[in-house]
Amino acid sequence: MSSDYAINVSAVGKSFRMYDRPHHRLFQGLFAGEGKKWYREFQALQDVNLQVTHGETVGIVGKNGSGKSTLLQIICGTLQASYGDVLVHGRVAALLELGAGFNPEFTGRENVYLNGAVLGLTRREVSDRFDSIAHFADIGEFIEQPVKTYSSGMYIRLAFAVAINSDPKILVVDEALSVGDEAFQRKCFGRIEELKANGCTVLFVSHSAGTIVQLCDRAVLLDEGRILMTGRPKDVVAAYQRLLYAPAERRADMRRQLLERNESKGNVAAGRTDLDAVNLNAVNDDPTVRRARISVNDVSLAERYDAELKPASTVHYAENGARISEPHIVNAAGKRVNILVPGQLYSYRYTVEFDKPAFQVSFGMMIKSLTGVELFGMSSHADGEFISQVEAGRVFAIEFRFMSRFLPGAYFMNAGCNGRLENGSAGFLHRIVDADIFKIEQKATNRSKAGFYDLAAEPSCQFVEQGAATDVGVGFN
Incomplete structure (x- = not known):
């Protein structure tokens, strides 16, 4: 797989074993050789292909249970795919869940060093950046207290502060920025914009349509473990909302149509769009990363x-x-x-x-x-x-x-x-x-x-x- 991509996901699938009773897990271990299955398989991801170029910001949308978090965990290496290949180039800083990687008994300061080590930083590098991390987190004297005493907002403040000060080449964020007050959220978005300007690749999951449209160069619609659409954020968000609010009896047919269209166009949003409707001049022929300006x-x-x-x-x-x-x-x-x-x-x-x-x-x-x-x-x-x-x-x-x-x-x-x-x-x-x-x-x-x-x-x-x-x-x- 080419290193031209910061992230290259090729034909990835992930299945989980679902046991109806706790003791069925034991039976499966004891009698696996007899050919009987004591579990049901849940296919969380099916043949997912996703390529993210260096410096690109990609948003992933989809309803709960669509496989978004599973995909991010596989990309970050905290979860193993059942099949397929994943290649990631560059240091990854990930915010996959609240307080992930923190030891609740350690103080905030101790967890900064622990988290920094997980991200590949040396102790000296963490020490050099500690003041910047503490300033960004802005939790005051709580930095010296065990994190088990922290509120959810304080958790994410410290986790995000460590992640963005690790000089990541790839930043992966899974709905984490929904925690915290408005001022902190704005500070986070400002820092993400700064990372983007410096060439950082960002993979972003959010239920906020406005955030996806505002931050991302491209968006992906994931549903029932499969990519239904890839393209401009506005188009993908519109399709997602239409699918989300569709009557249950029409949802399956809409999903099938999106999937067929996506497969026929090779995961690239194509066709005439609102950009064409207002006399816009494209400066890039690739519709997935199109930039345009109004004719004046x-x-x-x-x-x-x-x-x-x-x-x-x-x-x-x-x-x-x-x-x-x-x-x-x-x-x-x-x-x-x-x-x-x-x-x-x-x-x-x-x-x-x-x-x-x-x-x-x-x-x-x-x-x-x-x-x-x-x-x-x-x-x-x-x-x-x-x-x-x-x-x-x-x-x-x-x-x-x-x-x-x-x-x-x-x-x-x-x-x-x-x-x-x-x-x-x-x-x-x-x-x-x-x-x-x-x-x-x-x-x-x-x-x-x-x-x-x-x-x-x-x-x-x-x-x-x-x-x-x-x-x-x-x-x-």
């Missing part, structure tokens, strides 16, 4: 509707008692637009039709960046104000008002309807990801600003049932 040839500042500006990445969730239609943006005069002007008031509208009775109903929206970062979202159930009951056949017109304070770029709109059905199931009654797109065009006067958003005014939402004798709605500012 047209610098017209007038708001208008461009019929060619349409999202090609729209994802429809399964309809579960409701159907969203006609998502679009209008200006203050009620005219449909998708080229917006900063500083003006706009309304995002869509229609929801119910074909089943529903309860505790609410409506929502989300504005996202081109790469899928969630910039702003809101729901109609402000202060807990749901619609208590909606009968089948009713239709609602939804409107979210917002002031355009976005900087030049392309932005995507989601639309969603939540509620509970008569059978008790709750969640999305319908949702559309990347339902609509709008664009703020480049202009020379704002080149000194960076980011996405520029001090927006307070938005508002209202909804009105269509066809009612008296308008029924709720609005808030």
